[in-house]
Every structure is written in C-alpha cells, then in structure tokens.
Amino acid sequence: xxxxxxxxxxxxxxxxxxxxxxxxxxxxxxxxxxxxxxxxxxxxxxxxxxxxxxxxxxxxxxxxxxxxxxxxxxxxxxxxxxxxxxxxxxxxxxxxxxxxxxxxxxxxxxxxxxxxxxxxxxxxxxxxxxxxxxxxxxxxxxxxxxxxxxxxxxxxxxxxxxxxxxxxxxxxxxxxxxxxxxxxxxxxxxxxxxxxxxxxxxxxxxxxxxxxxxxxxxxxxxxxxxxxxxxxxxxxxxxxxxxxxxxxxxxxxxxxxxxxxxxxxxxxxxxxxxxxxxxxxxxxxxxxxxxxxxxxxxxxxxxxxxxxxxxxxxxxxxxxxxxxxxxxxxxxxxxxxxxxxxxxxxxxxxxxxxxxxxxxxxxxxxxxxxxxxxxxxxxxxxxxxxxxxxxxxxxxxxxxxxxxxxxxxxxxxxxxxxxxxxxxxxxxxxx
Ligand code: PHE
Numbered sequence: 001x002x003x004x005x006x007x008x009x010x011x012x013x014x015x016x017x018x019x020x021x022x023x024x025x026x027x028x029x030x031x032x033x034x035x036x037x038x039x040x041x042x043x044x045x046x047x048x049x050x051x052x053x054x055x056x057x058x059x060x061x062x063x064x065x066x067x068x069x070x071x072x073x074x075x076x077x078x079x080x081x082x083x084x085x086x087x088x089x090x091x092x093x094x095x096x097x098x099x100x101x102x103x104x105x106x107x108x109x110x111x112x113x114x115x116x117x118x119x120x121x122x123x124x125x126x127x128x129x130x131x132x133x134x135x136x137x138x139x140x141x142x143x144x145x146x147x148x149x150x151x152x153x154x155x156x157x158x159x160x161x162x163x164x165x166x167x168x169x170x171x172x173x174x175x176x177x178x179x180x181x182x183x184x185x186x187x188x189x190x191x192x193x194x195x196x197x198x199x200x201x202x203x204x205x206x207x208x209x210x211x212x213x214x215x216x217x218x219x220x221x222x223x224x225x226x227x228x229x230x231x232x233x234x235x236x237x238x239x240x241x242x243x244x245x246x247x248x249x250x251x252x253x254x255x256x257x258x259x260x261x262x263x264x265x266x267x268x269x270x271x272x273x274x275x276x277x278x279x280x281x282x283x284x285x286x287x288x289x290x291x292x293x294x295x296x297x298x299x300x301x302x303x304x305x306x307x308x309x310x311x312x313x314x315x316x317x318x319x320x321x322x323x324x325x326x327x328x329x330x331x332x333x334x335x336x337x338x339x340x341x342x343x344x345x346x347x348x349x350x351x352x353x354x355x356x357x358x359x360x361x362x363x364x365x366x367x368x369x370x371x372x373x374x375x376x377x378x379x380x381x382x383x384x385x386x387x388x389x390x391x392x393x394x395x396x397x398x399x400x401x402x403x404x405x406x407x408x409x410x411x412x413x414x415x416x417x418x419x420x421x422x423x424x425x426x427x428x429x430x431x
Contacts, residue, residue: 020315039208246403
C-alpha cells in the first residue's frame with residue numbers, strides 16, 4: 001500500500017461517503033423532471049429495475065476491484081488485468097473532466113445559496129428569475145468567482161484527507177442533508193395544490209415507456225450511483241479490510257434511490273402549487289423555477305433548499321477529485337498536499353473554459369456521461385466477470401449470509417447480462 005493513502009474510520013463513514021458520492025445534482029434536478037417527463041411511477045419502476053439488475057452488479061464489480069487491490073483505478077487494473085489498464089487512465093481522465101464541469105454547476109448552487117441568505121427571492125416572477133439565472137451564467141466574473149469558490153471548497157475537504165476530510169465531512173453532512181430534504185418535503189406537501197404534483201410524479205403512465213425513456217432510466221441509474229469513472233473503486237479501496245461490501249452497496253443504492261424520491265416529493269408539489277410553472281423545465285428547473293416557488297414559501301425554506309443542493313454537490317465533487325488525487329499519490333508518489341494543488345490548478349483551467357463556453361461544457365458532459373462512464377463500467381464488469389478468479393468476488397459476497405445466498409444471481413448478471421446490455425448501450429450512444 002502506498003504511504004499516506006488513508007482509510008475510512010468506520011463502516012458508517014464508508015457508507016456515508018459512498019452515499020455522498022451517489023447523491024448529488026443528479027438526484028435533485030435530473031431525477032424529478034425525468035420522472036415527470038417519462039411516465040411517473042412507470043419510470044420509477046423502470047429506474048429501480050435497472051438499479052437492481054444492472055447498476056448494482058456494476059457497483060459491486062467496481063467496488064471489489066478497489067477493495068481487493070487497495071489502489072486507484074489505474075493501479076487496480078494494472079494489478080488485476082494489465083491488458084485493461086488503459087481503462088484506468090480513461091476513468092481518471094473522466095473523473096477529472098467531470099470535476100471541472102460539475103464544479104461550474106456547483107458554483108451556481110453556491111451563488112444561489114449566498115443569494116438566498118443575502119437577498120432572498122421575494123416577489124420574483126418567472127421572467128425575473130430567468131433573468132437572474134441568465135445574468136449569473138453570462139457574467140464572467142460572477143460565474144468564475146463562484147466556480148473557484150466551489151472548487152476551492154472541494155479541494156479543502158480532499159486536502160484534509162480520507163478519514164478526516166472526506167469521511168468526516170460525509171459523516172456529518174449526509175444525515176443533515178436527509179433532515180434538510182425531509183423538512184422541505186413536509187413544507188412542500190403542505191402547500192395548496194400539492195396533490196397535483198404528487199399525481200404527476202406517481203401516476204403510472206406505461207404508454208410513455210419508449211426507447212428514450214428506457215435509455216434515460218438506465219443512464220440516470222449509472223450517473224446517480226457514480227459508476228464507471230472509478231469513484232466507487234477508489235472509495236472502496238479505503239474501506240476497512242473486513243468490511244462487508246455487499247451490505248455497503250445495498251445501503252448506498254437504497255439511500256440514493258430514497259433521496260431521489262424525496263427530492264421529487266420536495267420539488268414537484270412545490271412547482272405545481274404555483275400555477276403556470278413548467279414541471280418539465282429540465283435543467284433550469286432548480287435554478288429558474290424553484291426560486292419563484294420559494295417566493296410563496298418564504299422564510300428559511302430557500303436557504304435550506306440551496307444549502308442542501310450545495311452539500312449534495314460537494315459530497316459528489318470530492319469523490320471525483322479524490323480519484324485523481326489517489327492516482328497521483330499511489331502511482332506518482334506525490335504527497336496529498338501537492339496532488340490536491342495540482343488537480344485544483346488543472347481543474348481550474350478546464351472548468352474556467354467550461355464556465356465561459358457553453359459548448360465546451362456540453363461536450364464534456366456528453367463525452368463523460370455517454371461514452372466514458374459506459375465504457376468504464378463495461379471494463380469493470382469484464383475484468384471481474386471474466387479475468388480475475390471467481391473466488392475473489394465470491395469471498396467479498398460470502399462475508400454476509402444474504403450476500404452468499406445472492407451470489408449466484410449476482411454472478412449470472414455480472415457475467416452475462418451486464419456486458420451484453422452495457423455493450424449495447426455503449427454502441428447506441430456512439431452511433
Ligand atoms: N452521482 C452524482 C450525482 O448524482 C454524480 C457523479 C457522477 C458523481 C460520476 C461522481 C461520479 O450527481
């Protein structure tokens with residue numbers, strides 16, 4: 001083991017850190033509007049189906065690689081399946097690119113959090129709210145300042161190390177995040193007209209389950225569990241050796257799904273309580289529509305909501321940042337401080353370009369979530385399913401009785417279903 005790698009202090013810290021990586025902007029803004037667009041409860045069922053039968057096996061494959069090698073993505077592949085080590089470089093590159101553009105959106109949430117404290121959103125109309133969002137993203141100094149602020153916060157947490165920084169921050173902030181979200185759900189459900197929002201979210205409409213809905217459900221379940229770029233691999237390499245990976249994975253997926261549903265219950269009833277707002281507004285839902293909703297709620301709700309968005313974004317961005325730092329520490333023998341500084345400066349450069357050039361931003365998003373993540377996931381399942389001896393994954397599963405019982409199912413999914421399904425998606429995405 002490389003000197004200074006660090007490890008999580010407990011099982012709780014490991015689960016909170018993994019849940020922190022999984023729960024992010026994907027849960028808060030992407031999930032609610034996707035559910036609305038693609039048939040409500042029908043989409044939720046499809047999403048849960050993909051989580052269980054494709055994403056969880058990928059999670060375990062990636063986790064097993066990290067936990068048994070106790071290395072970063074490149075080191076792990078080089079040790080277990082040298083022919084596939086190119087995918088390690090790809091994962092690290094993808095994690096770096098996501099860190100850069102994700103921090104731009106993280107910066108927006110920092111901006112909105114500061115605004116909710118200093119100015120509030122009182123009396124704002126939809127046009128005014130759209131104008132605010134537009135002015136933030138179009139004013140170079142402001143968008144850069146909040147981006148640097150967010151990236152700086154990420155770097156500081158990672159600098160504090162695996163145990164105190166990442167583990168410590170996640171242990172405290174994740175339970176708090178759940179409490180904050182619950183408060184908003186209660187407030188949101190008490191608004192007049194909330195029933196309509198619930199209806200939008202929950203009424204199953206199976207006629208809307210078409211090709212795009214299936215692709216979105218699958219893509220979302222991958223993105224939401226942070227798969228394919230080495231975040232799960234790297235975090236699992238910090239897990240206590242005798243830790244039960246099966247239970248950790250189940251808890252992470254469960255928390256991630258519950259949180260996505262909570263975000264849906266927080267957002268949609270609130271949007272519906274204000275007539276004339278567009279629930280399928282997509283990415284602008286959180287930053288344009290919700291401030292208008294908050295004018296109705298007032299008080300502390302907007303502050304709590306944007307703090308929740310900020311915390312969720314931070315616990316995800318530290319997991320991507322850490323992938324690159326772990327590689328520099330393990331493979332280049334760097335000290336943590338130096339590695340953090342280097343990644344910070346490099347992400348500053350790429351992120352600044354993303355912040356100012358929307359085309360570069362979308363290209364980074366497209367390349368990472370449609371190509372790198374799927375290819376990375378494909379390599380992880382091939383290596384665990386076909387390259388390493390079966391005893392390795394079996395050992396990780398058999399440390400718990402339910403894991404041992406479910407191993408044959410996992411093995412079948414991992415060896416046969418996952419590679420075929422993921423390869424099909426990778427090809428569709430590339431066409
Ligand atoms: N899972 C995170 C979210 O839902 C995003 C993410 C993707 C984090 C890939 C790490 C790696 O927002």
